[in-house]
Amino acid sequence: MTSWPGSAATSSPSSPARRSLPADAARLARRLVAALETPVAVNGHTLVIGTSIGIAIAEDPSGTAATLLRQADIALYQAKAAGRGTWRFFDPAMDVEIQRRRQLGGDLRGALAGGQFVLHYQPIVGAHGQALHGFEALPRWHHPEHGEVGPAEFIPLAEEVGLLGPLGAWILATACRAAASWPDPVKVAVNLSPLQCAGLGLEADVRAALADSGLRPDRLELEITEAVLLQDNAANLSLLRAFRAAGVRIAMDEFGTGYSSLGTLHRFPFDKLKIDPGFVRSLARDGGSVEILRAMIWLGRALKIDVLAEGVETPEQARILREEGCQELQGNLFGPPAPVADLAAILA
Structure with a gap:
């Protein structure tokens, strides 16, 4: 689960640095997935693991860390549902779907x-x-x-x-x-x-x-x-x-x-x-x-x-x-x- 907070004091929502955050997060997620897929030798056995990553970006400077972590967790759930070994960015529609699934359950x-x-x-x-x-x-x-x-x-x-x-x-x-x-x-x-x-x-x-x-x-x-x-x-x-x-x-x-x-x-x-x-x-x-x-x-x-x-x-x-x-x-x-x-x- 990955959150990527931004700071209103250092970059405005329209600044180039702000706009590069999704691309930077995707590159980091790609590197993490690739690194963790590398087989590891343990006591003579070869172990292969993987990871799924949820990414949330702080669009609202007044948002809380708890909200950001919750959004990243929802995105992580969607990444796992997509077959693992991948990553997903949080989208508000995901939250709606989670609430629907919770109600149906x-x-x-x-x-x-x-x-x-x-x-x-x-x-x-x-x-x-x-x-x-x-x-x-x-x-x-x-x-x-x-x-x-x-x-x-x-x-x-x-x-x-x-x-x-x-x-x-x-x-x-x-x-x-x-x-x-x-x-x-x-x-x-x-x-x-x-x-x-x-x-x-x-x-x-x-x-x-x-x-x-x-x-x-x-x-x-x-x-x-x-x-x-x-x-x-x-x-x-x-x-x-x-x-x-x-x-x-x-x-x-x-x-x-x-x-x-x-x-x-x-x-x-x-x-x-x-x-x-x-x-x-x-x-x-x-x-x-x-x-x-x-x-x-x-x-x-x-x-x-x-x-x-x-x-x-x-x-x-x-x-x-x-x-x-x-x-x-x-x-x-x-x-x-x-x-x-x-x-x-x-x-x-």
Whole structure:
């Protein structure tokens, strides 16, 4: 965290010295980040560390040191959120966002009990013939003041305030209950976060959701990212094998974006690979993406794993994916996420 106070006695707000402060601070931040990234040898081991830096500049000579440090701390939070190893200058908009997150974090505690969460479902179809194979359950938070809040925002908040376990159990139970009313063999897919998999109650939550709904285990598909296995390899592998033994299907989400996907596939026999939407978006304009896609589909075929492409938005993307041998497609081309009440026409 870095503050860069100025003095009204030595420089006016419009002076060249005053205007150079941001550039000077950025240069110093760059040097600090680079210096701390240098590997260090300790007792025969090589350690690599990093840093994130928040920078605040005293624009108002009457401001206090406490205010300046608070602004630098907010900028530091944004630097960490950007992926670490970087720096950010304080902007007043950051303060507004921090206040919003703080309010949402507090409101989250009563949102689940208050019935503010709902699940929307996006169709998953066969690449050839477009027969309905299932739906992915996607949680939404209908906040009374802020409107619809997406999972990219409230899932990290749930992790921070310790509510991910109850929220995850509710999602599993609600998704399985909805799927039990669908025609067999239409499946439901539910995302699991790495922190959720690390919790002690996930296996019990899955078993309870299946037992209470009466849904056959092979109609439930649990989606995980590679981070789940990288986090605690032995424990999470054991958990996933228990799910597989019970008949639940396991899919690797965001395939193609991880650090060691080939090693992960070697350690666990997934039922499905979900190709990240980033590859699909660039299909029509980037020939290299087609080659990468072809290799991922070939890998899935060689390992006898189904391959699904997410984020399909255009008929051209669907055509390429179909021709390359992708088995399943998902995206707004086949229907946006919709509440359960709107699924009747699709199911028919």
